Amino acid sequence: MGKPTRFPRGGPAAARLALAAGTACLIPTVLGAALGLLGWLPHDPTAFVAPAHAPPGPDLWLGADALGRDLAARLAWAAARFAGPALLAVAVGGVAGVALGLAEGLLPGPGDALATGLAQAVDGVPKLVTVLLVAAVTQSDLDWIMAAVGVSFAPQVAEPIRSSIERLRSLAFIEAARGLGVGPGRVVLVHILWGHARRVLLAQATSLLSFAVLAEASLSYLGGELGVQEPAASWGNMLALARDGVFRGHWLPALAPAVMLSLTLLGLSLLGRGLLEAVEEPR
Amino acid sequence: MSGVGVEVRDLHKTFRPAGTALGRSPPVPAVRGVSFALEPGEFAALVGESGSGKTTLGRCLVGLTRFERGGVRVGGYDPARLGWGRRAEFARTAQMVFQNPYATLNPAFRVRFLLAEAVRIHRRLPRSAVRAEVERLAETVHLPPERLDAFPPELSGGERRRVAFARALATRPRFVVADEPVAGLDPPIQEQLVALLRRIHRRRGLTVLLVTHDLRVVRTLVDRVLVLFRGRLVEDAPARVFFGGGALHPYSRELLTSAFGVAEAVAGPTRPFSEPPLTGCPFSSRCAEALAEPDGPCARMPPTLRAVGSAHRVACHRRTSGSENPR
Amino acid sequence: MSAPVLLGIRGLVVALEAGRSLRRVLDRVDIEVRAGEPFGLLGESGSGKTLLLHSVLGLSDAVPGVVAGTARVLHLDLFAGLNRTVAWSPESPDRAAKDVRTWNRRLRRRVASVLGREVTLVPQDPATAFPPYATVGDLLVRAVRRRDPGLTRAEALEAGLDHLARVGMYRTREVARQHPYELSGGMAQRVALALALAPGPALLVADEPTTGLDATLRVRVLHLLIRARDAAGTTLLLITHDTEAARLLCEGVAVLCGGRVVENGPAGKVLDPGGTPKHPYTRMLLEAEQVLAGWKAPPSARPQAGPAGACPYADRCSRTRSRCRAEEPPWVRVDPDHGIACWEVKG
Numbered sequence: 001m002g003k004p005t006r007f008p009r010g011g012p013a014a015a016r017l018a019l020a021a022g023t024a025c026l027i028p029t030v031l032g033a034a035l036g037l038l039g040w041l042p043h044d045p046t047a048f049v050a051p052a053h054a055p056p057g058p059d060l061w062l063g064a065d066a067l068g069r070d071l072a073a074r075l076a077w078a079a080a081r082f083a084g085p086a087l088l089a090v091a092v093g094g095v096a097g098v099a100l101g102l103a104e105g106l107l108p109g110p111g112d113a114l115a116t117g118l119a120q121a122v123d124g125v126p127k128l129v130t131v132l133l134v135a136a137v138t139q140s141d142l143d144w145i146m147a148a149v150g151v152s153f154a155p156q157v158a159e160p161i162r163s164s165i166e167r168l169r170s171l172a173f174i175e176a177a178r179g180l181g182v183g184p185g186r187v188v189l190v191h192i193l194w195g196h197a198r199r200v201l202l203a204q205a206t207s208l209l210s211f212a213v214l215a216e217a218s219l220s221y222l223g224g225e226l227g228v229q230e231p232a233a234s235w236g237n238m239l240a241l242a243r244d245g246v247f248r249g250h251w252l253p254a255l256a257p258a259v260m261l262s263l264t265l266l267g268l269s270l271l272g273r274g275l276l277e278a279v280e281e282p283r
Numbered sequence: 284m285s286g287v288g289v290e291v292r293d294l295h296k297t298f299r300p301a302g303t304a305l306g307r308s309p310p311v312p313a314v315r316g317v318s319f320a321l322e323p324g325e326f327a328a329l330v331g332e333s334g335s336g337k338t339t340l341g342r343c344l345v346g347l348t349r350f351e352r353g354g355v356r357v358g359g360y361d362p363a364r365l366g367w368g369r370r371a372e373f374a375r376t377a378q379m380v381f382q383n384p385y386a387t388l389n390p391a392f393r394v395r396f397l398l399a400e401a402v403r404i405h406r407r408l409p410r411s412a413v414r415a416e417v418e419r420l421a422e423t424v425h426l427p428p429e430r431l432d433a434f435p436p437e438l439s440g441g442e443r444r445r446v447a448f449a450r451a452l453a454t455r456p457r458f459v460v461a462d463e464p465v466a467g468l469d470p471p472i473q474e475q476l477v478a479l480l481r482r483i484h485r486r487r488g489l490t491v492l493l494v495t496h497d498l499r500v501v502r503t504l505v506d507r508v509l510v511l512f513r514g515r516l517v518e519d520a521p522a523r524v525f526f527g528g529g530a531l532h533p534y535s536r537e538l539l540t541s542a543f544g545v546a547e548a549v550a551g552p553t554r555p556f557s558e559p560p561l562t563g564c565p566f567s568s569r570c571a572e573a574l575a576e577p578d579g580p581c582a583r584m585p586p587t588l589r590a591v592g593s594a595h596r597v598a599c600h601r602r603t604s605g606s607e608n609p610r
Numbered sequence: 611m612s613a614p615v616l617l618g619i620r621g622l623v624v625a626l627e628a629g630r631s632l633r634r635v636l637d638r639v640d641i642e643v644r645a646g647e648p649f650g651l652l653g654e655s656g657s658g659k660t661l662l663l664h665s666v667l668g669l670s671d672a673v674p675g676v677v678a679g680t681a682r683v684l685h686l687d688l689f690a691g692l693n694r695t696v697a698w699s700p701e702s703p704d705r706a707a708k709d710v711r712t713w714n715r716r717l718r719r720r721v722a723s724v725l726g727r728e729v730t731l732v733p734q735d736p737a738t739a740f741p742p743y744a745t746v747g748d749l750l751v752r753a754v755r756r757r758d759p760g761l762t763r764a765e766a767l768e769a770g771l772d773h774l775a776r777v778g779m780y781r782t783r784e785v786a787r788q789h790p791y792e793l794s795g796g797m798a799q800r801v802a803l804a805l806a807l808a809p810g811p812a813l814l815v816a817d818e819p820t821t822g823l824d825a826t827l828r829v830r831v832l833h834l835l836i837r838a839r840d841a842a843g844t845t846l847l848l849i850t851h852d853t854e855a856a857r858l859l860c861e862g863v864a865v866l867c868g869g870r871v872v873e874n875g876p877a878g879k880v881l882d883p884g885g886t887p888k889h890p891y892t893r894m895l896l897e898a899e900q901v902l903a904g905w906k907a908p909p910s911a912r913p914q915a916g917p918a919g920a921c922p923y924a925d926r927c928s929r930t931r932s933r934c935r936a937e938e939p940p941w942v943r944v945d946p947d948h949g950i951a952c953w954e955v956k957g
Contacts, residue, residue, distance in 0.1 A: 004697065004707040007674045008627045172386035179347050179381075180401050181374030181454060190400075195391030332824045333795065440655070467822065469654040469851055470898030496824035541825035545854055549833040 019274030025267030029079050029260060036080025043070040045077040046231045053250045065238065065253045066245050075256055078233040082216060085146040089212040090205050092150025097157020097204070098193075104158060105165030106188065119155040127152040131215050132226075140226055142216070149215055153208045160200040161193065168192050199275050206272035210265050217261055235261050286324040286490035287358025287376060287457040289344065293318050294353035296339055313339040314350070315514040318588075321507075324488045328501040328522075330538060331511035338382065340511065341460040341494045345379045346370065357458055375405055378456035382463045382494075384443035388435035394446050395431040401453035420449040424479060441472035445479075452483070458490045465500055477504060498542035502526050507594075510535050513565040516588055519596040531591060531602045533570045564600065572601050615682065616813045616845055617643040617666075622679035623698070624658070624665050624869075626672055631704045634918065635672075636662055636869045639679070643813065643862075648839050648846040650856035650877060652895065653866035659849050660734065660817060662866070667725060668717040674698075674708040676717075684728055684812065688720055703918070727756050730811040734818045736802035740790040746801055747786030750774070753808035773804040777834050796827040803834055807841070814838060815847045820855055835859055853899045857881040867891045868922025875948030887944050887955045891923045921952070929954060 035041060042059070043049045047069065054064035062071040103115035127149070134148035165188070168174055177187050193201075220227030220236025228234035230241075235257035242253035296314040313336040321327055331337045342348040344355055346362030355362050357377050365373050381387040388397060398417045402408065408416065421428055424445040435443060444464060451459060464480065465473040481504055484491050493501055501508070501522075508525040510518040510532060518525075518532040530536055540548045560568045563582040567573035573581035580586075580600040588598040597603065624636035636658045643649040653659045664670035666681045666688065677698040681688040695713045698706040725731070733739035740749060750770025751763055761769070767786065774782040777800045790798055799819065806814055819835060820828045832855055839846040839859055848859050856863055857877055864874040873880055873889040880888075883896045921927070924934040931953070939953045 004695065004709040005674075007625070007706045007708065008630055008632055008704075172381060172383060173389040175347065176379075176381055176387035176450075177389070178370070179345060179374065179379055180450065181371035181404055182400065183371065183404075186404075191389055191391075195389055332826055470853075471654070471894055474898050498825065537826055541829045545829055545832065546858060548829045549836055549858060 015274050015277035017274075018270045018277065022267045022270030022272075022274055025263045025270060029264045029267070032076035032260070033079035033083045036076040036078075037083065041070075041073040041076055043073045045069060045073040045233055053245060053253070056252070062256050063252055066241055066250070071238075071253055071256055074233040074238060075235070075260055078228075078235050078238065078257070079260070081228070081232065082213070082234065085142045085216070086209060086212050088143060089146035089149040089153075090208055092147045093153040093157055093208045094150075094201070094205065096151055096154035098161060098201075100154050101158035101161025101165070102188065104162040105169070119158055122152060123155040125152070127211065128215070128218075131219070135219060135226055140219070140229070142228065145215070145219070146212055149212045150208070153204075153211065157201065157204045157208070160197055160204065164197045164200075165192055168196060203272040203275045206268045206275070210268040213261070213264055213268075285457065285488040288323045288356075289321040289358075289458055289490060289492070290354075290356045291317060291319050291340075291344070292354040294340065294343060294350055294355065296336070296343060296348065296350040313514055314343070316353070317511070317514075317516045318353075319509060319516060319519055321490055321492065323490055325507060326484050326491045326505045327493070327507040327509060328505040329492055329494045329509045329511060330496065330498060330501065332496055334513075335511045336514040337494045337496075337511045338462055341379065341462055341492060344458075344492065345377045345460050346373060347379065371404065374456075375454050376456060377458045377460070378451040378454055380444075380447050380451045380459060380461040380464055382466070384435075384440075384447040388443060388446060388450075390434060390436050393432055393434055394426075394438070397435075397446070398431070398449055398453055401450050405454050416453075420453055423452065423483070424449045425475075440468050441476065444468065444476055448476075448479070448483070456489070458492075460492045460494065462494045463496070464493065466495070466497065473500065480504065498526075498538055508535075510538065513559065515565060515585075515598065516596075517566065517598045519588070519594075521594050524592070524595055529592075529595070531595075531597045532566075532599050533572060533601075534566050537569070613644040613646050615642055616645050616684060617641065617847065618680075618682040619662075619666060620680045622662065622665070622681065623677050623700075624661060624670075624672065625674055625677050625698075625703075625706060627674070632674070632706060634703060634869060636665070637918075637922075639866070639869070639871055641864055641871070643845065643847055645812065645845055647861045648848065648859055650848045650850065650860035650863040651866060652850060652853060652856055652863055652892075654851050654895070657851075657866040658869040659851075659866050663815060663817060663849055667729075667731070668714060668721045673710050674706050675710065675713070677706050677708065683721075683724055686720060686724060688717060690720075691716070726753070727809055728811055729813045729815065730806035730809055732799075732802045732806045732814070732816040732819055734821060736798040737791050737793065737795065739802070742789060742791060745787055745789055746774075746793075749790070749801075749805055750786060750808060753805045756809040770804070770808060773808045774801070777801075777804045777807075778830070779804070795822060796830070799823065799827075799831055800834070803831075803838065807838055807844070811844055813847060814844050815849065817849045818851075819848070820850065820852050832858060851895075853881055853895050865889065865892050865895070870922045870951070872921075872923065872952070873948075873950045875945065879945065879948050887950060889923075889950050889952050890927045890929060890954070894926075 048067060049070055050060055050064040050068050052064065052066050052068045054060055054068065056063040060070055060072070062075070065071050065074065100115055100119055104112055104119065107115060130148050130152045131145055135145050138144040169192070174187060174191060177191055216227065216234060217236035217239070220234040221240045223237060223240050228237055230237060238257040239254060242250070242257070246254045294314055294317045298311040298313055300311070317340060329337045329340065339348055343350050344357060344362065346365050349363060360373050360376055362373065362377070395417060398420055399413050402413050402416045417431065418428060421431055426442060426445045426449065430438065430442055435446070438446065448464070461480065465476045468476070477500060480493070483489070493505060495501055505522050508518070508520055508522055509516060512534050518530065518535045520530065525535070530539055559565060560582070563584060564570070564573060564586055567581040570581065573579065586598045586600045586603070588596045589603045590596050591602060619639060619641040622636055622639040623634055625632040625634050639662060641651065651659050651662070661670060661672065665672065665676050674696070676689065676692070677696050678692070679689060696706065696708045698708070747767055747770070750773065751766040754766040754769045755761055758766070771782040771786060774785060779785055779797070779800055785793070785797070785801070790801060793801060816835060820831055823831060835846065835848070836859060838844065846859060848856060850856055860877045862875070863877045863880050864871050865880065866872070873892050879885055880892060881896065919938060920936065921934045921939050924930045927934065933953055939951045941949050941951050942955050943949050944955060
């Protein structure tokens with residue numbers, strides 16, 4: 001026999017909790033990026049300001065890295081440097097995805113087949129392979145890599161658009177809007193995309209962002225010709241640089257970027273879930 | 284603003300279901316050669332059972348369904364020939380109040396937005412004027428102003444119908460097809476909506492075609508009754524005559540008994556569901572008079588609609604008895 | 611008055627969560643259906659009549675759902691052990707504790723021993739209420755075998771086809787090969803009725819049987835229900851907002867408003883448009899019927915509870931006085947068999 005539940009149980013708070021937790025996880029990253037963009041950093045992130053592996057202090061909040069640079073400043077600078085390319089990835093993914101989704105959902109026979117084929121072809125190539133290929137061809141130009149991330153995500157963004165158009169366009173309220181004299185563009189953009197797909201699109205954007213973060217960090221960690229090159233900072237190359245120090249007891253330079261990376265990915269994932277489950281979503 | 288005239292000539296509509304891998308379903312004729320005309324400002328009812336084609340006919344009149352044959356004129360427009368540009372213009376002439384307001388109101392938007400959109404696409408107005416117009420519409424249909432901020436799924440059945448009315452009226456139409464505007468509601472709510480419809484018709488002088496299966500709804504409302512059976516117009520009579528004992532077609536009488544004489548109607552013997560006849564009068568398999576005479580004219584050829592009095596037409600061999608003259 | 615009670619509900623309270631509180635959508639409802647006396651449960655959509663049926667038969671997913679009351683179907687005490695799974699008292703009606711899963715499992719197990727046998731249901735939406743994988747024939751065989759488990763499949767099907775023919779279906783063999791969702795509304799209604807009659811039930815429950823049917827079909831279904839009602843050994847419980855149908859089919863009726871019974875008695879007295887005294891809500895329903903008839907309840911209508919400690923009709927009644935909002939009206943017996951809960955009515 002089970003345990004009795006007490007009623008009333010209170011509102012459905014899970015989605016709101018996920019949104020709040022996700023936002024909280026992203027605070028350090030966003031704050032760091034903002035400070036870095038504004039240039040309000042305690043030290044020049046490329047300057048050698050202390051002995052290697054200097055411990056944290058009032059001047060160096062997180063200590064120095066293996067080359068004696070301010071770790072906190074480098075963390076923030078890495079976030080700031082990556083903000084532009086990340087937005088580029090989202091913009092490319094969003095525009096390409098929406099265009100692809102509209103083409104799949106709205107074009108007649110051959111156009112639809114073409115768009116669907118294109119989506120399947122792009123979806124068929126593993127995303128990391130695309131990223132590596134583009135990195136190799138463009139000599140690790142971060143903007144191109146992020147554009148590639150966006151393109152490789154386009155089919156995933158297109159899918160909810162296609163399905164909501166297909167699900168909704170035969171529905172009575174779309175037809176009712178038509179009977180009222182609402183133009184076809186407005187029907188698609190307002191009644192379908194804005195009304196029914198905006199949350200899914202936002203959620204897709206969060207998963208695109210987290211993939212972009214992970215891709216950049218992985219490439220930079222691998223190092224060599226790939227990813228962000230020293231002296232520019234990236235959480236990936238900071239991890240790589242701190243790798244050997246860990247075994248000599250200098251764990252902070254490795255832990256700090258790892259924590260930032262984990263918090264960012266966790267925050268984006270929670271945000272995505274919260275957006276999808278938010279209670280106001282109409283069915 | 285006043286109503287416009289409506290003319291329908293020999294309208295045919297057949298649905299051709301899309302074929303599947305397993306084969307093709309046969310085409311389904313929905314409307315088979317219907318002709319009638321409505322005067323500007325006339326309030327007419329189109330009655331028939333479900334599957335009679337009455338909704339399809341109504342949709343053809345507002346240009347939502349294409350038809351193969353025949354002609355429709357609604358105040359100078361031909362709903363069959365409308366591009367997207369002319370459609371917006373036509374929307375200011377003819378509107379439909381849809382049967383199912385659960386499905387025809389986009390659940391993602393507040394009522395206020397849905398009404399404001401309908402106002403804005405037809406008239407360029409400043410924000411405050413749109414707002415005032417939306418509130419005026421809500422008042423016209425007796426929707427409490429605070430319900431404007433609700434989403435459609437939160438509304439009751441009656442409130443949704445009111446919103447559907449308000450939305451149709453937002454374009455200031457001159458001809459309205461109201462498809463089963465009260466079906467599915469509790470009787471007290473139906474009564475209120477019928478009163479509302481009557482008031483709107485009187486005040487604006489609209490031409491209204493009320494599509495319904497329920498004669499009780501229309502008795503106190505309409506000037507004229509059009510009876511549709513299996514896609515054919517079988518009787519067209521002034522309401523006074525129709526409800527005053529002058530309905531001639533056996534199907535019209537069955538409808539009247541079903542609505543107003545339930546106690547007698549349920550007392551008879553069980554009649555099986557009838558298969559539609561392949562030839563002859565479409566009603567012959569349910570018509571006591573036709574069944575009494577199996578090789579009469581009813582089994583051989585379908586009757587045509589003939590005048591039997593002023594503004595009264597009926598399609599029945601037994602009422603027009605083969606002659607051109609009224610009985 | 612000696613006929614055995616088929617369905618006896620006493621003091622039924624059903625609650626739903628409403629934000630930080632509980633809403634009593636059925637409040638102290640008493641219903642008694644006796645063998646051989648067809649009974650009608652009347653009310654608008656949202657009055658809670660379908661919820662009542664579903665709560666008693668374990669078909670409801672409402673939480674917390676039933677919190678108080680007793681329900682007997684034939685010999686079965688459906689709510690036995692209620693106070694062991696539920697903690698609720700009228701003194702603090704906004705709080706409850708309930709083991710909903712255990713309760714539902716237990717109630718459903720009890721109901722399963724009679725549902726589909728001694729008690730059958732004509733569901734509100736027959737086209738979608740049956741399992742989609744079964745054909746009409748499969749369902750008929752199952753229904754017939756409930757009464758005669760010894761029949762072979764072929765014999766049971768023959769008996770089932772007889773039932774189909776009895777409700778006015780033609781080409782029964784073809785219909786038996788179809789699925790319920792492939793049938794038109796009127797056909798599905800007839801099939802549902804045939805399925806409900808096939809096990810030879812003691813209690814036939816018809817939930818809004820004339821809902822969504824057009825006028826001519828409604829008359830035919832009413833006609834079939836009259837024949838079903840007159841079948842030996844079967845008693846009809848009609849759940850409807852169609853006052854005309856209730857008058858034609860039932861002997862006793864109870865009128866539900868805002869989750870409470872506001873009037874009960876013989877159909878001839880309660881539903882007589884000229885009869886007095888009468889609850890204002892019943893009068894309103896009857897007046898509306900004279901102008902119109904309604905057939906379909908909006909699918910999303912949620913039961914609306916009347917305000918606690920007041921007349922459930924007070925918000926809409928034209929003769930509401932301050933007393934109607936401040937105190938619950940007493941139950942007045944205007945006849946030994948006719949009760950009304952209204953301050954206007956004097957005993």
